[in-house]
Amino acid sequence: MAAGEGAPTRVLHVIGAMDRGGAEALIMNVFRSIDRTRLQFDFLEHEERECAYDAEIRELGGSIYHLPRFVGANILEYRSRCRHFFAEHGDYSVVHGHIGSCAAIYLSEARRAGLYAVAHSHNTNNRDLARIPFAVVSYPTRFVADAFFACSLGAGIDRFGRKVVSGPHFRIVNNGIILERYRFSERRRRVARSELGIADDAPLLCHVGRFVPQKNHQFLLEMFSRVVERRPDVRLVLVGGGPLERETRGLAQELGVSSRILFLGVREDVASILMAADAFVFPSLWEGLGIAAIEAQATGLPCLLSSSLPPLSKVSDGASFLSLGEGPQRWAAAAIDLLEAGCDDRSAQVEAVRNAGFDIVDTAEKLSSFYRTHELW
CATH class of the missing domain: 3.40.50.2000 (Glycogen Phosphorylase B;)
Incomplete structure (x- = not known):
């Protein structure tokens, strides 16, 4: 999928499934708002089924790829599949990761292939014992990604820790909407x-x-x-x-x-x-x-x-x-x-x-510039 001369810069979004939800709505709102002659989105989903936004993604020029869901026990197979994928698809400007449980794996494999890796936190987690396995497997992400995004300060701290959030590589990305x-x-x-x-x-x-x-x-x-x-x-x-x-x-x-x-x-x-x-x-x-x-x-x-x-x-x-x-x-x-x-x-x-900063036009402009230059706003 090497880009030809004059072809748009491509960004890969890694996500569980492109169904209707907050993170997915943000991605699609940005996708609809960008100049797609200069920038295009592809998607690496962790579902084989047809998801809610898949048809629109294809209509907007995006490609959809698939990985099996990470369930812990399949860690070796999952890492192998990620490594093979990025070896085959190595021409992305940014790999933007939205699924947290396996981010440390797929982002490390993206960086192994020489790609720029972004980890994005869209939620905080419940405070009971059920969150411990997620916290354990997602913890290494803070040492893997090149940049860190979150929908709020709390979501950033919860996922990446205060040291990352207070550092130069973290930004809050407002979940802009199409206001009209x-x-x-x-x-x-x-x-x-x-x-x-x-x-x-x-x-x-x-x-x-x-x-x-x-x-x-x-x-x-x-x-x-x-x-x-x-x-x-x-x-x-x-x-x-x-x-x-x-x-x-x-x-x-x-x-x-x-x-x-x-x-x-x-x-x-x-x-x-x-x-x-x-x-x-x-x-x-x-x-x-x-x-x-x-x-x-x-x-x-x-x-x-x-x-x-x-x-x-x-x-x-x-x-x-x-x-x-x-x-x-x-x-x-x-x-x-x-x-x-x-x-x-x-x-x-x-x-x-x-x-308050939730106009999708503003969000899309910031992300579009970042995707092409890797310079944070």
């Missing part, structure tokens, strides 16, 4: 509500996130059941998929609120759904950033965010933090306050998000 997609439109709100079967005057809460422990859906539903006690007309939309969806549906039945909840699955029209809502609730146990919270604020939604999110995730006056330790009852009261307070000019909030 999220500028509030009353027409889009009406259309979305009609499609969802939500009456114009029905208060609507929204949450966007995969059904995984991190997103804390149990707490969310316990909170919502208390909201319903005080506001029986309220509805909740849940956007996302994941392994805990069935369990969450069962809990909704147990709490007697299943008829008030819309499980929407993985959607491409998240911006319109956010516009349809009246408030956004995000009780995550941990987050590197929480890009869904940035998107919600861009649509002008009042947001109730877990205090486990980094300060960077509050980019508008309409967002507030609340500790999970306050309990579902206090969260319910705060959510009702947001519903009743509303927001005067939702379309103006896009500018607050832009001013």
Whole structure:
């Protein structure tokens, strides 16, 4: 895959699977925004199946390659496959690693092939014993990569340590979004509500996130059941998929609120759904950033965010933090306050998000220059 004269510079993104998620959305937003006559992205995925963004990647000119998932026991095979891949594909300007568990392996093999290696942390980790194996296998990454990126300071420290984060080779990369997609439109709100079967005057809460422990859906539903006690007309939309969806549906039945909840699955029209809502609730146990919270604020939604999110995730006056330790009852009261307070000019909030540095144009410009020059901004 050697680049010919005048061919675009190519960057390889190493990731688990290009499905819909925060890291994947960032990569695709950058991919859509760059000058693809000068810069192109390829992808090394750890799935053989067709992933959500694969078709678009090919349409934008990217190539997709595959490795087996790293499971620890296959370390020798995995390293061998990485070494063979980079021996065959050695003309990348940057190898940008987004999957953390095996980054020390594939980035070391990329550097062995003479390539520039970047490690990118998109999340913090839970603090229980389950994180220890990940911490052990990912620890050597801090001695392997040429540059280190993270979505927030906390995500950088958690993954790379304070010494790396305070050094010259670390940068925060804001998870920029295509802002005009999220500028509030009353027409889009009406259309979305009609499609969802939500009456114009029905208060609507929204949450966007995969059904995984991190997103804390149990707490969310316990909170919502208390909201319903005080506001029986309220509805909740849940956007996302994941392994805990069935369990969450069962809990909704147990709490007697299943008829008030819309499980929407993985959607491409998240911006319109956010516009349809009246408030956004995000009780995550941990987050590197929480890009869904940035998107919600861009649509002008009042947001109730877990205090486990980094300060960077509050980019508008309409967002507030609340500790999970306050309990579902206090969260319910705060959510009702947001519903009743509303927001005067939702379309103006896009500018607050832009001013906070989350315009994809800015992110893409910084990364484009870095990919070509290896010079950090």
